[in-house]
Amino acid sequence: xxGVTQTPKFRILxxxxxxxxxxxxxxxxxxxxxYRQDPGMGLKLIYYSVGAGITDKGEVPNGYNVSRSTTEDFxxxxxxxxxxxxxxxxxxSRSRLAGADTQYFGPGxxxxxx
Amino acid sequence: xQSVSQHNHHVILSEAASLELGCNYSYGGTVNLFWYVxxxxxxxxxxxxxxxxxxxxxxxxxxxxxxxxxKFSFNLRKPSVQWSDTAEYxxxxxxxxxxxxxxxxxxxxxxx
Numbered sequence: 001x002x003g004v005t006q007t008p009k010f011r012i013l014x015x016x017x018x019x020x021x022x023x024x025x026x027x028x029x030x031x032x033x034x035y036r037q038d039p040g041m042g043l044k045l046i047y048y049s050v051g052a053g054i055t056d057k058g059e060v061p062n063g064y065n066v067s068r069s070t071t072e073d074f075x076x077x078x079x080x081x082x083x084x085x086x087x088x089x090x091x092x093s094r095s096r097l098a099g100a101d102t103q104y105f106g107p108g109x110x111x112x113x114x
Numbered sequence: 115x116q117s118v119s120q121h122n123h124h125v126i127l128s129e130a131a132s133l134e135l136g137c138n139y140s141y142g143g144t145v146n147l148f149w150y151v152x153x154x155x156x157x158x159x160x161x162x163x164x165x166x167x168x169x170x171x172x173x174x175x176x177x178x179x180x181x182x183x184x185k186f187s188f189n190l191r192k193p194s195v196q197w198s199d200t201a202e203y204x205x206x207x208x209x210x211x212x213x214x215x216x217x218x219x220x221x222x223x224x225x226x
Contacts, residue, residue, distance in 0.1 A: 041218050
């Protein structure tokens with residue numbers, strides 16, 4: 001199993017540009033998450049999904065959108081990039097089985113907005 | 115408000131030294147706590163977790179953590195660190211919505 005994969009690994013955007021961060025998991029997990037990590041801060045939840053077709057906002061959703069058309073994929077969209085969105089973005093997934101509380105993470109995407 | 119605090123942002127130790135990384139939480143509900151680790155160039159992965167029962171929890175690679183309810187703490191320990199323990203360590207608390215609230219992380223550097 002590849003686990004959770006994310007693309008790209010690095011990206012530089014200009015202010016106002018848009019992009020999609022891709023996230024795919026092959027573990028058939030129902031739950032998927034997008035976090036951002038700023039220097040010296042803990043991970044902050046942007047959006048999450050409990051299954052295909054169902055998404056919900058986390059702590060810091062402004063400036064982002066998500067979709068979940070399949071169990072495997074959970075892309076994160078930045079519509080109008082701003083310098084405040086410079087961060088490292090992590091995608092994670094978790095099984096919905098009882099007691100399956102471990103989140104499995106992708107390698108992260110380092111995004112710089114100039 | 116619910117929160118997780120990790121006191122040290124950077125820790126530097128020599129090999130064979132003992133390690134203790136602090137984690138304190140603020141939460142009024144049932145406490146479920148985690149330590150995750152990110153080794154250089156690798157994904158974040160689970161080190162150990164506490165849900166209930168024995169407050170001393172053992173994880174992978176010789177790590178353990180002790181849940182002390184009276185101190186609202188869940189400190190991570192290892193009796194003798196190795197160079198390969200160089201990593202960033204995150205403490206996290208699961209809230210009532212099953213979301214994780216994260217500490218800021220501690221970067222640990224082990225000098226060979």
